Amino acid sequence: MDWEDMQRKVLIIGLGVMGSRIAANLAGSGKLHGVYDRTVEKARDTAGRLNATYYPDLISAVKDNDIIITMLYDDESVSQVYSNVISVSKGRVFVDMSTISPETSIEIAKRIEENGGKMYDAPVIGTSIAVERKNLVVLVGGDRSGFDEIREILSGTANSIVYMGENGAGLYAKLVNNLFLGSYMTALAEAVRFGKRSGIPDDIINDVLVKYSSARSPTSELKVPKMISEDYSVQFSVKNMLKDLEIVGKLAARNTIPLPMASLALQLFRYLQITGHGEEDIAAIYRALR
The missing domain is CATH 1.10.1040.10 (N-(1-d-carboxylethyl)-l-norvaline Dehydrogenase; domain 2)
Incomplete structure (x- = not known):
């Protein structure tokens, strides 16, 4: 089945040095639907450049997409974003590519699951140069049954996407x-x-x-x-x-x-x-x- 036939909308939250480049790669492979960043100008400019949907607020962004990729700075910023979207997580898959404490990530994953969603930790090995060359390594932790879909989504920005184990394993x-x-x-x-x-x-x-x-x-x-x-x-x-x-x-x-x-x-x-x-x-x- 082609990606277009699956009709799964992919959103990226966090358009910093890494997130913006990952968004560009996913747009290039036809897998990016929308972007969100708390800095409005950054989100709007990125959406225009990548021909993606711009979302002015976090909740509407998550509600309108199926796969939500986050690339944020630290435990605090990740916890804040996920606390705000827990209520609309049902039926959605979250892929957090941030590097944070495994314990924080495991706790967030439990809350997402309790509300009917699914979460993966997927931190990366590689710098902004690796993103541009599309040769990141992604270390994935979470439910094994959904790994193939995660790998398909991220294949346009990484050359190695490896399943590490249950939630938190990618971060460890x-x-x-x-x-x-x-x-x-x-x-x-x-x-x-x-x-x-x-x-x-x-x-x-x-x-x-x-x-x-x-x-x-x-x-x-x-x-x-x-x-x-x-x-x-x-x-x-x-x-x-x-x-x-x-x-x-x-x-x-x-x-x-x-x-x-x-x-x-x-x-x-x-x-x-x-x-x-x-x-x-x-x-x-x-x-x-x-």
């Missing part, structure tokens, strides 16, 4: 990734700083870490050149990395899991935030080691 997997990412970024910054202080030319440092190192990765490919040139234009922000590491830290403390490397990364990203660099790219971790 995402936090594992970002724990690693935060620690890895700290190590990359140390390596770049050591190379520079040792008098190694920038192009050689770049080649070693990006081309030849056994620890090279897509992250080193993106971030090492940014550190070397001190280009902190945002792909994934310091404030978002800090938010995720703080979630990891709280869960680890509650479960008595020692995380010495992630704890150091958390301190460094917190330093960047309080010194005014929260809106910069995570490559700005290099600043903290100068």
Whole structure:
């Protein structure tokens, strides 16, 4: 059955750096019906650019659509949106692509289910560049029976859409990734700083870490050149990395899991935030080691 024949209307709520790009990809694959953002101008402009339906208020947006994708900042913003739409959730599928506490997400999913709807956590691995290249990884948690539909919807913006388990499983997997990412970024910054202080030319440092190192990765490919040139234009922000590491830290403390490397990364990203660099790219971790 073609997507058009299914007649399932898809709405995206949250048109920030990631949400706006995901909306564009879904529009390009013919799967986007409408958009909503609390910033009216942003929602109206995006709707016009993507030939999508603009909704001036949240409730009417949800009531007029079948699949609701949310890409929001934190636990508070996600909880606020879902608290407002619980009453109209019956028969609808919600896909939250935000990175928040698994515990918060599980609780929201229970409330949605109690009101006749269904919810999935579907956080992503990848920056705004990955969205533009349509090679995000999406980690899905929720009812297995609806996973195929979620995969079909998101196939226009991701090259890997993986079922992780029940509600919350996608978020736990995402936090594992970002724990690693935060620690890895700290190590990359140390390596770049050591190379520079040792008098190694920038192009050689770049080649070693990006081309030849056994620890090279897509992250080193993106971030090492940014550190070397001190280009902190945002792909994934310091404030978002800090938010995720703080979630990891709280869960680890509650479960008595020692995380010495992630704890150091958390301190460094917190330093960047309080010194005014929260809106910069995570490559700005290099600043903290100068």
